[in-house]
């Protein structure tokens with residue numbers, strides 16, 4: 433069955449077959465626990481060295497962290513979530529104007545992950561936007577709700593600033609020049625996925641998003657409070673990251689794994705769904721410039737004596753990523769030396 437938008441106003445009483453995972457590949461809620469020690473880093477603490485150290489430790493030991501006092505205004509995140517909810521609440525005919533399964537489109541509404549490639553679909557709709565340069569893309573964005581462009585534009589600008597500050601701290605934590613990452617990735621792209629996971633009639637049979645790593649450099653995720661869904665893999669166990677007030681979840685993507693010569697690993701994560709409440713999350717992806725050549729710097733290769741991955745451009749990586757489906761394993765493996 434062809435995947436269709438699931439935020440369509442219908443209430444499903446059973447899960448359509450095309451979303452049902454085979455028995456060995458199901459979420460098993462009884463086996464996942466809460467992520468008890470999920471790191472929370474206070475970017476407003478005033479002690480930069482301490483921040484750099486905490487970020488380095490979190491990247492090494494967890495592959496992700498949460499940040500508070502991050503400089504993105506509370507009003508900006510609140511309005512972002514509000515307008516996302518309004519968008520997905522629009523009549524399905526209105527939303528379908530933006531529908532496309534073509535990953536090369538710079539503004540599109542879609543469902544699942546890669547509906548034309550995958551056999552089993554995921555219980556998610558998502559609006560995918562290119563966000564940098566804003567002047568180039570914002571005119572393609574939805575004009576309904578009327579506040580969408582302004583609200584999301586402001587959010588994107590603030591999150592980009594945070595992303596750059598984080599990349600500086602990550603660089604320093606790797607023993608590199610503060611500007612190393614920002615300089616070596618060229619003029620960085622920025623994409624966004626506004627994810628909408630409707631209530632699911634049989635959440636134990638499917639995923640909102642199956643296990644994956646993000647193909648970009650850093651992902652900055654805003655989760656709605658009072659509903660969970662994000663899980664990260666830690667020592668073979670799937671752990672739920674409960675939304676922390678006024679925090680973002682930051683996770684390492686494949687490009688940072690390559691650039692750090694595998695010192696930092698891109699985190700395996702997934703989204704599970706539930707039967708009582710829809711869930712919204714907003715993922716901002718900082719991406720290298722398409723022409724940037726991704727490689728580990730000398731300092732990190734000398735320590736390890738070899739680089740794990742061959743050099744590649746981000747454009748090459750991104751094409752490869754979208755030519756597969758999320759369940760096919762770690763795309764970075766294909767770039768090993």
Ligand code: OGA
Pocket residue numbers: 625627641646653661662663701702703713714715
């Ligand atoms: C993503 C993602 C997790 C979530 O969009 O890549 O992993 O909780 N989202 O929605």
Ligand code: NI
Pocket residue numbers: 644645646701
């Ligand atoms: Ni992800």
